[in-house]
Amino acid sequence: DAGVTQSPTHLIKTRGQHVTLRCSPISGHKSVSWYQQVLGQGPQFIFQYYEKEERGRGNFPDRFSARQFPNYSSELNVNALLLGDSALYLCASSLESPGHSYEQYFGPGTRLTVT
Amino acid sequence: DQQVKQNSPSLSVQEGRISILNCDYTNSMFDYFLWYKKYPAEGPTFLISISSIKDKNEDGRFTVFLNKSAKHLSLHIVPSQPGDSAVYFCAASVSGGKLIFGQGTELSVKP
Numbered sequence: 291d292a293g294v295t296q297s298p299t300h301l302i303k304t305r306g307q308h309v310t311l312r313c314s315p316i317s318g319h320k321s322v323s324w325y326q327q328v329l330g331q332g333p334q335f336i337f338q339y340y341e342k343e344e345r346g347r348g349n350f351p352d353r354f355s356a357r358q359f360p361n362y363s364s365e366l367n368v369n370a371l372l373l374g375d376s377a378l379y380l381c382a383s384s385l386e387s388p389g390h391s392y393e394q395y396f397g398p399g400t401r402l403t404v405t
Numbered sequence: 406d407q408q409v410k411q412n413s414p415s416l417s418v419q420e421g422r423i424s425i426l427n428c429d430y431t432n433s434m435f436d437y438f439l440w441y442k443k444y445p446a447e448g449p450t451f452l453i454s455i456s457s458i459k460d461k462n463e464d465g466r467f468t469v470f471l472n473k474s475a476k477h478l479s480l481h482i483v484p485s486q487p488g489d490s491a492v493y494f495c496a497a498s499v500s501g502g503k504l505i506f507g508q509g510t511e512l513s514v515k516p
Contacts, residue, residue: 294448323504330508331509332494332496332509333449333494333504333506334506335503335504335505338502346502348503380449382504384501392437392439392500393439394451394504395451396441396449396450398447399446399447399448
């Protein structure tokens with residue numbers, strides 16, 4: 291079975307531009323979360339979606355937005371890119387079940403470099 | 406405010422010995438704890454988890470211990486193997502919500 295997939299793998303953008311990152315969850319998983327990881331730190335929570343509804347939002351500016359589609363895939367959009375947005379962007383999916391499976395499974399990430 | 410802390414940035418152990426990675430948390434609302442392993446340029450890989458209603462969970466060479474009164478959890482790897490060399494993150498959540506990660510501990514297992 292395929293794991294979480296993310297595209298693109300790497301991306302180089304210029305300050306002020308806009309970027310869209312994509313994520314496909316594990317088949318059957320209905321919840322998708324986005325995290326940002328900068329070097330030397332643990333991943334920081336950006337958004338969580340379940341059944342196309344936003345479940346949570348981290349402490350990120352409004353330049354960051356996301357959505358989840360009917361097939362449970364998701365997009366993360368970042369507007370007006372800053373140098374500080376350079377990071378590894380991780381997508382994670384989890385299976386919401388009556389027994390509440392709380393494990394989140396991560397994709398390989400998208401490495402964004404802003405110049 | 407760092408709600409999840411891993412105070413040891415690095416740990417070095419000999420192959421075959423036990424590796425013990427530690428994690429402290431401050432939020433008593435956390436009810437689920439997870440450990441992830443991460444190689445450079447890859448996403449974190451889920452290793453093992455524990456609910457707050459338990460104090461121990463085992464999976465092969467990996468055991469996680471939870472001490473709720475001390476707000477402390479630890480991951481034991483026995484025996485350690487060179488392939489275990491990676492950065493290990495602990496994470497915590499409230500009712501399956503967002504994961505709050507520690508800063509990570511880099512484990513080096515020497516042959």
